[in-house]
Amino acid sequence: MTDRENRRTDPAEGAVAIEYRIGHLQERLVHEEIAEQGMRIEARGDTVVVTGTAPTTECRETIERVVREELAGVPVRTDIVVADSTAPDRSEELA
Amino acid sequence: MIRIAAVGDIHMGPDSRGVLRPAFETLHECADLLLLAGDLTRHGTPEEARVVADEVAGLPVPVIAVLGNHDHQDERPEEVTAVLREAGVTVLEGEGTVVDVDGTAVGVAGTKGFGGGFAGRSGSEFGERVMKDFMRHSRHCAEGLRTSLEELRDQGCAVRVALTHFSPVPDTLAGEPLEIYPFLGSYLLAEAVDTAGADLFVHGHAHAGTERGLTSGGVRVRNVAQPVIRRAFAVYHLEPGADRRRNADALAEASR
Ligand SMILES: [Fe+2]
Ligand SMILES: [Fe+2]
Numbered sequence: 001m002t003d004r005e006n007r008r009t010d011p012a013e014g015a016v017a018i019e020y021r022i023g024h025l026q027e028r029l030v031h032e033e034i035a036e037q038g039m040r041i042e043a044r045g046d047t048v049v050v051t052g053t054a055p056t057t058e059c060r061e062t063i064e065r066v067v068r069e070e071l072a073g074v075p076v077r078t079d080i081v082v083a084d085s086t087a088p089d090r091s092e093e094l095a
Numbered sequence: 096m097i098r099i100a101a102v103g104d105i106h107m108g109p110d111s112r113g114v115l116r117p118a119f120e121t122l123h124e125c126a127d128l129l130l131l132a133g134d135l136t137r138h139g140t141p142e143e144a145r146v147v148a149d150e151v152a153g154l155p156v157p158v159i160a161v162l163g164n165h166d167h168q169d170e171r172p173e174e175v176t177a178v179l180r181e182a183g184v185t186v187l188e189g190e191g192t193v194v195d196v197d198g199t200a201v202g203v204a205g206t207k208g209f210g211g212g213f214a215g216r217s218g219s220e221f222g223e224r225v226m227k228d229f230m231r232h233s234r235h236c237a238e239g240l241r242t243s244l245e246e247l248r249d250q251g252c253a254v255r256v257a258l259t260h261f262s263p264v265p266d267t268l269a270g271e272p273l274e275i276y277p278f279l280g281s282y283l284l285a286e287a288v289d290t291a292g293a294d295l296f297v298h299g300h301a302h303a304g305t306e307r308g309l310t311s312g313g314v315r316v317r318n319v320a321q322p323v324i325r326r327a328f329a330v331y332h333l334e335p336g337a338d339r340r341r342n343a344d345a346l347a348e349a350s351r
Contacts, residue, residue, distance in 0.1 A: 040272075084321075
């Protein structure tokens, strides 16, 4: 196999692998102790982006740990906020 | 004026004990009742339900809840319900309850609801047994919502609110991937509420969705999933009789 053929096939194989690894990550987040179903996990180029809202800081840490474990070797960006539990300062009129 | 506080998807576990209590303790200043729109726990264990129960126990306003899919994960919804009821929470599934707010009868009809999808793009009770079971469950939940709203009307409620976990409309799912809409709600819930009438429809479940929507019949829909409202709860103000006035206006418009 020539170098050029290698370059042609490797990225494609990588893309397929990332897709399945995202699937496995989603499954693991659901079955882990946090039962997390609300994360958006997307491949953007060769980077995986994980966004969403976690109920507590502990949950966020668990999600980030599982993401790192499950996607080891893949560049990952996370933007996970913790749910805001402050009382509202306004209401909506539905007259 | 009736003041309705609502939140869903608080997904409580041992590490969230006490997180919502300070905000809930301000409820008597801004609301007449608190609605919990399901996914109160992570796995639906009695232990997690106890965290929720302690969070709302002894609040100065009535607390009315439906369960969500997470509250079913451990397949012990009866135990979760029992723990919440012990703390004074009214847990609804295909039934209604009436709260007296300074002499005004406020009815809340509740069901978990289920998925299936939206009109023209919905699953059907067809094919494999599990598919029939899936859609039958959704229809059963919607029928429970319709009959309980009708009962509340017959009981003379001046304000009626529908409370579910799954969504009745795609409006409040905006922000969620289109591919998962059939797992997020069912048009059968919207049809039920448009048939029976209501002043407000409150749901949760769609963490990445948006707060505001409308059924084809004109019922305001609010997605109160905590990640969506970004507060401990949202508060909606309703005028008694507004639903009847809107219907009268619509009838007058139609007969013109
Ligand atoms: Fe949820
Ligand atoms: Fe849910």
